[in-house]
Amino acid sequence: MRILVLDDQEIIRVQLKRILQKSGYAVTEASDARTALEILDREPMDLVLSDIRMPGMTGLELMKTIAARVPDIAVVMVSGVDSMEMAMECLRHGAYGYVVKPVDTSGILIAVANALRRRMLELEHRDREGILARKVREQTEEIRNSREEISHRLLSASEHRDNETGAHVRRIGLYAAEMGAILGWDLEGIDCIRAAAPMHDIGKIGVPDRILQKDGPLTDEEWIIMKTHTTMGANILRDSTVPFIQMGARIAACHHEKFDGTGYPGLYAGTQIPLEGRITALVDVYDALCSKRVYKHAWTEEEALGYLRAQQGKHFDPDLLKIFLDHYARFRQIFLDNPDKFAPEEIPLRGL
Ligand SMILES: [Fe+2]
Ligand SMILES: [Fe+2]
Structure with a gap:
């Protein structure tokens, strides 16, 4: 000494x-x-x-x-x-x-x-x-990774049949987590929605190929079946004791609800729609508009933002939309940093 x-x-x-x-x-x-x-x-x-x-x-x-x-x-x-x-x-x-x-x-x-x-x-x-703090950090990291892996593996089962690419679902998780962060959520909530939001369309696994992959507009009857992907997704994920899967169930159920009550399955309107559902609805549409699909070109940023603005209070929660637009650069960066892996032409794109 x-x-x-x-x-x-x-x-x-x-x-x-x-x-x-x-x-x-x-x-x-x-x-x-x-x-x-x-x-x-x-x-x-x-x-x-x-x-x-x-x-x-x-x-x-x-x-x-x-x-x-x-x-x-x-x-x-x-x-x-x-x-x-x-x-x-x-x-x-x-x-x-x-x-x-x-x-x-x-x-x-x-x-x-x-x-x-x-x-x-x-x-x-x-x-x-x-040492303890390091262990806790490592375990938190492990839990986060396993959540995302579970979510992405569940999705990979339906991915090939659907028009939504792996990059799209990952981006939805990232946008939703960004929104959670801007809203001041704690890390747990942010991690939860990052893993939960990508599961929004998991119910499409129950939609028959003839509808999901139909070349051409759906009939009214086919639309009715297509719309059930929301409740089917919620059924797949429901009754879980795991918080991110519970959140995934709410998102699956509500991601096509609209703020003015005209969405489907039509159970909720306004702020009755769970917040995570309203967030996912917004970022899902934004990402779909900006992405290229075989049935549509990628919209320009101006076109996409113009559409979102026009849907303020109709499709989208006006407060969330304002936050999204105020922090738009952060969301755009996520879009640019996580491009689709495949040329859109290679993906069998039908459906919603
Ligand atoms: Fe959907
Ligand atoms: Fe989507």
Whole structure:
């Protein structure tokens, strides 16, 4: 253990040094606070044994500086005055001990050993907290990844039959998470919607190919079946105890509801539509408009934004739309950063 002995009186330094060295400590000396700080800047120390009254910076001021600059060092004050007030002042400012001169061998050794022990326990405690915090971070990351993997694997089953590409569903999760972040949701909620929103069309797995992949407009009867992908999706995901799947069920059920109540399955209007459903409805339409499909060209940004604005309060929640437009650059960036992997022409595109 390395100890820095600081006292303006050489005789005291020599005395302390002798006591400490005899007990196996490595001792460095300093005669004033400035020199002590210079030494601390270049050499690692475990403990500083400091005089209080010195010319220049006092021991108390030095201790405050040490606490700010090198907080892992234990400081024990050595005082010329036996004052309870002074002792309390030192302890309040973080001193690990307070010894009164003239120092006796056992008094100084006990104070030093106690201070070093307390410092060691504090460092161990902090290490343990650091390890724990890292573990929690790793596990959170793992949970997030497994959520997204489950969601994407579930979807891959239906992906090939549908007009929605893997990149589209991933983008929906990213836009929805961005919206959650802008709305001030906590990380848990944001992670949840990132994994849940991509499942909005999972119910299409129950729509027959002849409808899903029909070349041409759907008949009224076929539309009725097509629309059931909302309730079928909700049925696939319902009764889960896992929050992101519960959210996925609400999104599947509500992502074609419209704010003015004219959507389907037509159970809700306005803010009765769960917020995550209103978010997904908005970003799903935005992404579909901007994407190229075999039955349509990608709309320009102006066209897409013009359509969204025209649907304010009709299809879309006006407050959410305003937030979306106010932070539009962030959503656009998600679109640009996550392009479709396949040329749209290669994908059998039908359906909604
Ligand atoms: Fe849908
Ligand atoms: Fe979609």
